[in-house]
Amino acid sequence: MGTRAWTALVIGIAGYEAYCIRSERQDELLSRVLDRARAKHPVANVAILATIAATSLHLARAVPSRFDVFALLHIA
Structure with a gap:
């Protein structure tokens, strides 16, 4: 699946x-x-970059589960 x-x-x-x-x-x-959204909304820019970073770190299994946002939110 x-x-x-x-x-x-x-x-x-x-x-x-x-x-x-x-x-x-x-x-x-x-x-x-995405570039337009980031340029137009400063708060969205931070949220977008944080989401990209958290997702990348999660998919790469680059952080321990105690620091993995997805694991902390019980998504993964």
Whole structure:
């Protein structure tokens, strides 16, 4: 089930990005939309960066579970 979820995420994101590039909607690429949100809302910028960092550390298993935000929230 997890493998299917990762596959769906990768295909969905890659497909969306390819669609944006092919239809000349580069301003709708996920990274550019995120850049606009971060620039427009300073508080959102901090929250977005913290979420990216926490998710990356969790997926890389780079922190002990006692410091893993997902484990602390009982999400993982």
